[in-house]
Amino acid sequence: MSTVLSEDPSQANGSPAIGLQGGRKRIVIVGGGFAGIAAARALKTIDAEIILIDRRNHHIFQPLLYQVATAVLAPSEIATPIRQLEATQQNLSVVLAEVTGISLSARTVEAIHPGLGIRKIGFDYLVVAAGMRPSxxxxxxxxxxxxxxxxxxxxxxxxxxxxxxxxxxxxxxxxxxxxxxxxxxxxxxxxxxxxxxxxxxxxxxxxxxxxxxxxxxxxxxxxxxxxxxxxxxxxxxxxxxxxxxxxxxxxxxxxxxxxxxxxxxxxxxxxxxxxxxxxxxxxxxVAASPVVRMLNTRTDRAGRALVGPYMEIAEAGDVFVAGDAVSMTQDDRPVPGVAQAAIQQGRFVGRLIANRVKGRQDGRPFRFRSKGSMAVVGKNYAILEAGHLRTSGFATWVIWAVLHVLALPQLQNRFRVQTQWLWSYLTGQRSSRLIAEAPRIIDPIKQKPSP
Ligand SMILES: Cc1cc2nc3c(=O)[nH]c(=O)nc-3n(C[C@H](O)[C@H](O)[C@H](O)COP(=O)(O)OP(=O)(O)OC[C@H]3O[C@@H](n4cnc5c(N)ncnc54)[C@H](O)[C@@H]3O)c2cc1C
Structure with a gap:
C-alpha cells in the first residue's frame, strides 16, 4: 500500500513535499509527450515554477515506434530521457510519478512515486497532456x-x-x-x-x-x-x-x-x-488516458476532454488539456490526433499561461494549422496529403525519411537513426532482432508446448 507523503501542499513535514510557495506561480504539466514538452518549452522564460510529471522517464517519438516493433531500430534510438531533454530549462523540474488523482477544488494533483508513496502537488495552472492508450x-x-x-x-x-x-x-x-x-x-x-x-x-x-x-x-x-x-x-x-x-x-x-x-x-x-x-x-x-476522467469534465466517447476555445475545461479556466487527450473540431472537422496538433496545442497553452503570469491579456483562441499527413508503406514508398496536394512514391518516401530524422528531438538520435536506416537500406538487415523472453518451445514429439 502507498503512503501519503504530504496531504497538505503547504506543509512539508520533513518529507520532500511539493507545495505552493508564496508569490511565484506553479504550473503543473502532466505528460512529457509532444504536447507536454511543447507547453513546458513555451514557459521557458517566465519567472514561475514548472513541474512536469510523467510516469515514464523518457519522451517517445511515437511515429517511429513501429520500427522498434519490427526490429529496425532499438528503443533508445527513438526515446530520450525527459530530464536530459529539458536539462537547460532552469525553471522546470521533472517528477517521475504516475498521476492518480486531481482535485480541482483543492487545486492539487495526486501522484504515486515508485517506491516513495503518494504526493499531493499544488498548482496555480494545470496542463493535462497525458495522451491516449489502446482501446x-x-x-x-x-x-x-x-x-x-x-x-x-x-x-x-x-x-x-x-x-x-x-x-x-x-x-x-x-x-x-x-x-x-x-x-x-x-x-x-x-x-x-x-x-x-x-x-x-x-x-x-x-x-x-x-x-x-x-x-x-x-x-x-x-x-x-x-x-x-x-x-x-x-x-x-x-x-x-x-x-x-x-x-x-x-x-x-x-x-x-x-x-x-x-x-x-x-x-x-x-x-x-x-x-x-x-x-x-x-x-x-484508442481512448484517452484515464487522467482526463480525473478532471470530471465533459468528454467524447473516446474519453477525450471537450475543451473551450483556449483549450480550457469548462469547470476551471486555468486548467487546460492538450494533445491526443483533447477532442476539438475546427471548421466542422475534427482536429486530428497527430504530433503536429499536439505540439501546436501544447505551445499554445504554454504561451497563454506565460501571458497570464505576466499579467497580459489572452490572445486569439487556438487554431490548428495542418502541415499535411504522411504514411510510409515499406521501403521506397510513402504517401503525402497536404491540402489539395497528394503525392506518393519514392520521392515522397525520401521526404518522409528526412522530415522524421529532423523531427527527432536529439542530435545523437538523428545520427543513430540515419546510420541504422542506411545500413538497413543497403543490406536489408535489421539490427535489433532480440527476443526479450525465450519462446515456449514446442515439444517435437508431443507437439505441445513444453512446460
Ligand atoms: C504507433 C504510433 C504512430 C504514430 N505515427 C504518427 C505519425 O507518423 N505522425 C504523427 O503526426 N503522429 C503520429 N502518431 C500520433 C502522435 O504520436 C500523437 O498524436 C502524439 O504523441 C500525441 O502527443 P501527446 O503529448 O498528446 O501524448 P503522448 O505523446 O502519448 O504523451 C503522453 C505522455 O503522458 C504520460 N502519461 C500518461 N498517463 C500518465 C499518468 N497517469 N501519469 C503520468 N504521466 C502520464 C505518458 O507517459 C506520455 O509520456 C502516432 C502514434 C502512435 C501510437
Missing amino acids: YFGHDEFALHAPGLKSLNEAETIRSKILSAFELAEATEDGAERARQMTFVLVGAGPTGVELAASIAHMVSITLRNNFRSIDPAQSRIVLVDGGDRILPTFAESLSGKVARRLARLGVEVRTGLKVDKVDEQGVVAGGERIASATVLWTAG
Whole structure:
C-alpha cells in the first residue's frame, strides 16, 4: 500500500513535499509527450515554477515506434530521457510519478512515486497532456492476446512475439501449428496498422531470408483487417487505393469490412471467419488516458476532454488539456490526433499561461494549422496529403525519411537513426532482432508446448 507523503501542499513535514510557495506561480504539466514538452518549452522564460510529471522517464517519438516493433531500430534510438531533454530549462523540474488523482477544488494533483508513496502537488495552472492508450471497444479481454502499440514495452513485446513466432514455426513439425505461427493478423488499417504490416512484409521477404532451415519466412501470411470499407480512412480515397495495391504487391492481405468478434490464443474470429494466428496486433482503437476522467469534465466517447476555445475545461479556466487527450473540431472537422496538433496545442497553452503570469491579456483562441499527413508503406514508398496536394512514391518516401530524422528531438538520435536506416537500406538487415523472453518451445514429439 502507498503512503501519503504530504496531504497538505503547504506543509512539508520533513518529507520532500511539493507545495505552493508564496508569490511565484506553479504550473503543473502532466505528460512529457509532444504536447507536454511543447507547453513546458513555451514557459521557458517566465519567472514561475514548472513541474512536469510523467510516469515514464523518457519522451517517445511515437511515429517511429513501429520500427522498434519490427526490429529496425532499438528503443533508445527513438526515446530520450525527459530530464536530459529539458536539462537547460532552469525553471522546470521533472517528477517521475504516475498521476492518480486531481482535485480541482483543492487545486492539487495526486501522484504515486515508485517506491516513495503518494504526493499531493499544488498548482496555480494545470496542463493535462497525458495522451491516449489502446482501446478494445469494450473487449478488454482482447488485450491479453493482441498488444497495442503505444509504449516501448509494447513495441518490444510485439517484436518478441513476431520473432518468437518464426522460432516456433521452425521448431514444430505440425503443419497447422506452423501455419498459425507464420500468420500475422493486424486489426486496424489506419497509418499504424499499414506501416506495421508493410514493415513485417519486408522483414519476412528480405531480412529473414536464408535464416531458417525448415521454414521459408517469405511464405508467411500477413492479414490486415478493418471494419471500415477502406484502409487509411483519414487520407483521400485515391491515396488509400494506391496503398492497398502497394500492400497487395508486398504480400499483405487487406480485408476490409470485417469486424473482429473475438481474439483468443488461437487467433481471431472476424466476420464469422476464424483466422488461426499466434500473433495478433491491435492497431485499431484508442481512448484517452484515464487522467482526463480525473478532471470530471465533459468528454467524447473516446474519453477525450471537450475543451473551450483556449483549450480550457469548462469547470476551471486555468486548467487546460492538450494533445491526443483533447477532442476539438475546427471548421466542422475534427482536429486530428497527430504530433503536429499536439505540439501546436501544447505551445499554445504554454504561451497563454506565460501571458497570464505576466499579467497580459489572452490572445486569439487556438487554431490548428495542418502541415499535411504522411504514411510510409515499406521501403521506397510513402504517401503525402497536404491540402489539395497528394503525392506518393519514392520521392515522397525520401521526404518522409528526412522530415522524421529532423523531427527527432536529439542530435545523437538523428545520427543513430540515419546510420541504422542506411545500413538497413543497403543490406536489408535489421539490427535489433532480440527476443526479450525465450519462446515456449514446442515439444517435437508431443507437439505441445513444453512446460
Ligand atoms: C504507433 C504510433 C504512430 C504514430 N505515427 C504518427 C505519425 O507518423 N505522425 C504523427 O503526426 N503522429 C503520429 N502518431 C500520433 C502522435 O504520436 C500523437 O498524436 C502524439 O504523441 C500525441 O502527443 P501527446 O503529448 O498528446 O501524448 P503522448 O505523446 O502519448 O504523451 C503522453 C505522455 O503522458 C504520460 N502519461 C500518461 N498517463 C500518465 C499518468 N497517469 N501519469 C503520468 N504521466 C502520464 C505518458 O507517459 C506520455 O509520456 C502516432 C502514434 C502512435 C501510437
